[in-house]
Amino acid sequence: MRRTPLLAALVLLASPQVRADTVEASSTTFLTVGKDTRFKGGTKPDLVTVAPAFEILSVSARDIQTGFGEVEAVLSTWGSLDLGERRWDSGSDSNFAGDVTTGYLQARMIDRHLLLRVGRSSVPTGIARMIQIDGGYALIDLPAGPIVLKLSGYGGSPTSQRFRDRSGEKSWNPTGGTLAYGARAAAAVPVKGFPGRGLELGAGFNEVLDHSHTAREEVGGDFRLQPLATSDLALAGFGTYSLPDRRVSEASAALSVSATRKLHLTADWRFAEPSLLLSRYSILSVFSASTWNEFGGGVRYAFLRTVTGGFDAHARIEPGLTSGTHTGVDLAFNLDGTFGRTTAGAEVSYLDSVVNGYTGLRVFARRDLGRVFVSGDVLGQFFRKQINGQGGAVTGTLSGGYTLTHGFSAVISGSAGMTPYLEQTFEVMAKLAYNQTYRVQEVR
Amino acid sequence: MNRTLLIAAVLAAAGCSAKIQRPEETRAEPPYVFPHLPHVEGDVACTNCHSSIFGATSLDRNVRHVELITTPSRDKNCKDCHDSDPDIRVPARTSAFRLRFDHKAHLARVKGDCKVCHVKLTEAGDKTASPPPMSACTSCHNHQSDFATARCTPCHVDLKGYLPVNNAFSHQGDWMRVHGQMAKPSAQSCAACHDQTYCAECHAAQTTAALPKVIFPEAVDKSFIHRGDFVSRHQIEASANPASCRTCHGSAFCNACHTVQGVTSSAINVRDPHPKGWATEKGTNHFHGDAARRDILSCAGCHDNGASSTCVGCHQMGGVGGNPHPRAFLRRHDGEEPHNKPMCNICHTHPLP
Numbered sequence: 001m002r003r004t005p006l007l008a009a010l011v012l013l014a015s016p017q018v019r020a021d022t023v024e025a026s027s028t029t030f031l032t033v034g035k036d037t038r039f040k041g042g043t044k045p046d047l048v049t050v051a052p053a054f055e056i057l058s059v060s061a062r063d064i065q066t067g068f069g070e071v072e073a074v075l076s077t078w079g080s081l082d083l084g085e086r087r088w089d090s091g092s093d094s095n096f097a098g099d100v101t102t103g104y105l106q107a108r109m110i111d112r113h114l115l116l117r118v119g120r121s122s123v124p125t126g127i128a129r130m131i132q133i134d135g136g137y138a139l140i141d142l143p144a145g146p147i148v149l150k151l152s153g154y155g156g157s158p159t160s161q162r163f164r165d166r167s168g169e170k171s172w173n174p175t176g177g178t179l180a181y182g183a184r185a186a187a188a189v190p191v192k193g194f195p196g197r198g199l200e201l202g203a204g205f206n207e208v209l210d211h212s213h214t215a216r217e218e219v220g221g222d223f224r225l226q227p228l229a230t231s232d233l234a235l236a237g238f239g240t241y242s243l244p245d246r247r248v249s250e251a252s253a254a255l256s257v258s259a260t261r262k263l264h265l266t267a268d269w270r271f272a273e274p275s276l277l278l279s280r281y282s283i284l285s286v287f288s289a290s291t292w293n294e295f296g297g298g299v300r301y302a303f304l305r306t307v308t309g310g311f312d313a314h315a316r317i318e319p320g321l322t323s324g325t326h327t328g329v330d331l332a333f334n335l336d337g338t339f340g341r342t343t344a345g346a347e348v349s350y351l352d353s354v355v356n357g358y359t360g361l362r363v364f365a366r367r368d369l370g371r372v373f374v375s376g377d378v379l380g381q382f383f384r385k386q387i388n389g390q391g392g393a394v395t396g397t398l399s400g401g402y403t404l405t406h407g408f409s410a411v412i413s414g415s416a417g418m419t420p421y422l423e424q425t426f427e428v429m430a431k432l433a434y435n436q437t438y439r440v441q442e443v444r
Numbered sequence: 445m446n447r448t449l450l451i452a453a454v455l456a457a458a459g460c461s462a463k464i465q466r467p468e469e470t471r472a473e474p475p476y477v478f479p480h481l482p483h484v485e486g487d488v489a490c491t492n493c494h495s496s497i498f499g500a501t502s503l504d505r506n507v508r509h510v511e512l513i514t515t516p517s518r519d520k521n522c523k524d525c526h527d528s529d530p531d532i533r534v535p536a537r538t539s540a541f542r543l544r545f546d547h548k549a550h551l552a553r554v555k556g557d558c559k560v561c562h563v564k565l566t567e568a569g570d571k572t573a574s575p576p577p578m579s580a581c582t583s584c585h586n587h588q589s590d591f592a593t594a595r596c597t598p599c600h601v602d603l604k605g606y607l608p609v610n611n612a613f614s615h616q617g618d619w620m621r622v623h624g625q626m627a628k629p630s631a632q633s634c635a636a637c638h639d640q641t642y643c644a645e646c647h648a649a650q651t652t653a654a655l656p657k658v659i660f661p662e663a664v665d666k667s668f669i670h671r672g673d674f675v676s677r678h679q680i681e682a683s684a685n686p687a688s689c690r691t692c693h694g695s696a697f698c699n700a701c702h703t704v705q706g707v708t709s710s711a712i713n714v715r716d717p718h719p720k721g722w723a724t725e726k727g728t729n730h731f732h733g734d735a736a737r738r739d740i741l742s743c744a745g746c747h748d749n750g751a752s753s754t755c756v757g758c759h760q761m762g763g764v765g766g767n768p769h770p771r772a773f774l775r776r777h778d779g780e781e782p783h784n785k786p787m788c789n790i791c792h793t794h795p796l797p
Contacts (some may be wrong), residue, residue, distance in 0.1 A: 022602060032658060039706025041713040054653050060639050063597065070597075076641040078653035088704045089697075091650075099651045102644045112595055121640050122647060124631040130624075130647050130691065139632070141593045146585070148592055161650045173650050174694045186629070190588035195578045196613065198592060200629045213786065224629035230579075232614055236625045246776045250687065254625035256617055266617040268625065272687040274741045278695075281787055283753050286777075288740035289770035292686065298618035312618050316684060319738035321729045328684060336665065343665050353684035354738070358677055364664035377664045379672035383680075393673035399662040413661040419673040429661060 022063060023438040028056040031083075034415075034427030038085065047422075051084035069109035074119075076101040091161035099162050115139040123154045126184040126204040127220035127240045129250075132159040132173065133180055141188075148188040150202070155181035158208065175208045176279050177215040182206030186222075193229030200224045208279075215279040217243045233257040242276045247289070249276035266312075267297035293317040296330070307337030318354055326354040341368045357384035371403040383420075390420035407436035474535040476573075478512070480565035482525075490558045492521050498556075501548050503541035510534050542601045543575075553584075594632035603637045620667045624691075649692035679742070686741040695748035708746035709754060737770065751787040760791035 031053045037045035056078040064071040079098035082090065090097040104119030117137040122130045125139075135156015142149040158173040158180050184204030191198045201223050208216040220240035226233065237253035254268040275288040296314030303309055316328040329352050336345025344365040351357050358381045366375035378396040395417030403409045415427040491498070497509040515529050516522030554560040561576035581587040581599070590596070596603060607615075613626065613633055627634050634643075645656050646669075653659065657668045674681075682689050702708035707717040719730045726733065736743050747753050758765030782792035 028659065030659065032654075038704050039711070039713055039715060045705065052654075054659075056653050056659070058641055060641060062639065063602075072639065074639050074641055076644065080653060088701045091700070099653075101648050101651045101653070102640045104640070112593075120651070122643060124627050124634065124643070126628055129628075130643075132648055132650065143589065148589055150593075159648075159651055174690050174692060176694055188589075188592040190585060190592040192583050192585050192588055193579065195582045195588075195591055196633075197582065197588060200592065202629055222629045224626070234626065236622075236629055238625065238628045252625050254622040256614070256622055256626065258614060258616060264614070264616040266619075266622050268618075268622050270687065274686040274690075274739065277687060277690040277741065278744055278748065279750070281750055282695075282744065282748050283751055283755060283787060283790065284736075284740050284744050284748055286773065287743075287755070287768050287770070288737050289772070290738055290740070294685070298621070300617045310618070312621070318684070321738065322727070322731075322734045330684065345665065351680060351684055353680055355683045356680045358680055360672070362672070366662070366664050373662070375662045375664045377661075377671075381672060381677055383676075387676050387679075390676075393676050395672045397661050397664075399664075401662055411662050415661070417673060420676045429658070431659075 023059070023061045025434070025436050025438070026056075026058045027434040028054070028431060029433075030054050030411075030429055030431035032427060032429040033084070035422060035425050036085065036088070037421060045421075048085035050082070050087055052080050052082050052087055052090070054078060054080045066107075069107045069114075070112065071108075072106040073104075074106075075103045077103065097162065113141050113143075120159060123182070125152055126182075126186075126202050126222050127218060127238060128154060128182055128184075128204075128206055131175055131180055131206070131208075133157060134159055135180075146189065148190065150186040150188060151183070152186075153181070153183040155179075174277070175216055177208035177210045180206065180208040180216075191229075194226065194232060196232070196234065197226045197229060199226075210279060210281050213281040214244060215281055217280065218249060219243060231257060242273075242280075244280050245276060245285075247273055247276060249273050262302040264300045265297065266299075267295075268314075269293075269295040290319040292319075294330075298332075304337065306339070307335070309333075309335045316353070321354055328352040328354065328357070342366070352384070356387070358382060373401045375399045386420075388420035393417065393419040395419065395425070407434050409433050409435075473537060473539055473571075473573075475568075476566040476570040477532055477534060477568050478510075478566070479568045481567060484565065486525060488521065491556075494558075497547045498551055499548055501546045503543060503545050505540050506536055506538065508534060508537055509547075540601075544599055544601065591633075594636045596636045606637070620669075647692060649697065650694070682742060682745075683739055686739065690741065695744040698745035699748070702746050710746075733768075736768075751790045756790055761793065763791075 031051065033049065033051040036048055036050045038048050039045040056076070058074075058076040060072070060074040060076075062072045064073065077098070077100045079096070080087075080090065082095040082097075086092075086095060091099075100120055102120055102122075104117050104121040106115065106117040108115050115138065118135075120132070120134050121137065122132045123137055124130050131154075133154065133156030135154065137152070137154040139150065139152040142151070156179075158175055158177050160173050182205055184202050186200055186202035188200040189198050201221070203219075203221045205219045206216065207214070207218075218240045220238060222236070222238035224234065224236040226235075233255070234257070235253065235255045237251070239251035240249045241247070242249040248271070250270075250272050252268065252270040254266065256264070256266050258264050270293070272292045274290060274292060275285050278285040294314050294316045296312065298310060298312035300308055300310040310333070312330075312332045314330040316330060317325050318328060320326045329350065331350040332347065333349075334345060334347040336343070342365060345363070347360070347362040349360040349362075351360075360379065360381045362377070362379040364375070364377040366373060376396070376398050378394070380392060380394045382392040383390075395415060397413060397415040399411055399413040401409055401411040409432075411429075411431040411433070413429040413431070415425070415429075417425045419425060493512055494509055495511065500507075500509050512532060512534060513519045513522055516526035517529050519526075550561070551558075561580040562574075563576065563580070564574040566574050582591055587599075590598065600606075613630070615623075644652060655668070655670050656663075656666070657671055660666065660668075699708055699710060703711045705711075706713045706715045708714070718732070721728060722730060722732050725731055747755065755765070755768065757763065759768040782788035
């Protein structure tokens, strides 16, 4: 709460004699009306109407040149009013809800060797794993001959919806907790050649406390290697080790390469101990030591100038129902392209897990006709085992839009379907959006 | 809290002399008119026409640094090939360059050899420029170092609209699956193009207004992971890839929906979602102990109540549930921990033997 006046002061202090090269502003107003279920007793859930109206506002100003550095200011916020039954995910006990999705001030100083960020943001670097915090982040890079040393750190309070409760198991934040902090040290070795060629090695720690209790305490490392002078072949990976449990909690590696101009290949491996993703203050965290592995790859090929096909296959080794392991598969095939003013595609997916599985079929298309566009999207999924007595689900969405003047556009959308939980479902949405990019602003 | 910040932002914005990006700034340039290839094959020096480039310290609008020889049939460098004088007029360039570049400084470094960077040249009729590939820049250690620290804007005016093809961060292949792994060591590079509002559309599940598929139903070509009837398949997805859900969602998120659907003990009206024999029928494929060992995160979707939970009643020391810890648990947790950790005291009310 005390940070807001500070942020506001920084916004105003930064204002005199500054110039932002790019200012983007957007506003999205929309209303959706649809059906959902609520269990209020009896033998089956009741059908209710959910009709939230939203207003989403975003303003971002980049490359603001000031006397002390280059500043970026970002604010993305929303408000909503439930006109029917309250949404289950509004995070509010009132029909009104709202939040700041992202809001920060960022400055790059000292010839851009130092980056400072304060506000609500995520920390994507290293083993922090996109933790969203209300706090600060700092990064300094120090050129040292052929290498660049990078030191970064963050600290703050893990974000929770509408500030309701930041404590572990009550928080909507995956890590929970009331205080999070961490740091990373890395060495980058840029090598002459293809853009990005070189090696970056990082090591770091993160700690999340739920009041005085440890929610997460990890050390780990990450790397990225791009070895070749004439290819984008890149290999990246990371691993984390839970100190309280003395076990590897997560690890992954990925390889990406453009074999030819038309052919792109990926391969990846992931490992996780799901119980270590829980707060260390959750008693459930000491009930399991199961491991989960996934490995596979994908291929994308550009058949024609605007048509691309892809196939991805992954195997998953997960614990079996009672003992041993189960090897499941995850397959996906897709084909999409642009034909004049039409974009169209089709996807087939197959997922087999120990508890259930499904086959998914999807087709979509969008046609632009000057200021008008129409789009359609149909997805069917067929379950290996019935869910709620049903073997499948089909949903479809039809949208139409019109580009108005001065950056405004309007969209009307309707969805319908048959699912295991809703024999018939309908949803309509009306949206008015404003998107505008301003350049070379004079801000006083 | 947010009102102050909003007012400050509005005050700052009120001072803007806003200019919307003008359409003419992005309009196409006229096609190129000069046939470079025969001149390169004829080993004609670039400086015959581009002599002023040696003094150029910036890329300026309206300036091409070209001065074609109007009567090549009489010029000593051209007359061996040219019998006549073709009428070629280079149209003025009107668009602003999106790069900052000092030819004067760079030509000194490459000893005047333009081909070090300009590996492909435009030909008559070409509608787009053939600038040097970025690998020409990163063949110098200094610029590769700039790339590694995402110092793009000294050279790039902005990166808006650039597609990251044919470079280290090509968003090709199964990019949705591998982007996180690629971003962890290189988040600075991602931030060069994407501010965090972009990431937050998917990654800020606890503060965002609604799912992307709800806000953007018309964006049919985007890879939204919750498309279609996700409610029905969420248990399959969560079981198949528990770490993926936990990237964005905590236990309370799951429990919020399970509460209104009456399938969690915290609901006012409860319907038991577990199969018959869940509590006691050990050795079957629907025994809760095996399920918890296999997929504890699914349990957490309803029963993650911190140190105290519904499990404690049976599984505390001396309880009918027996020892719930996995094998090798004691190897990693010494006997002193119950004395030091309040969570352990919930079950271990007495010193361990």
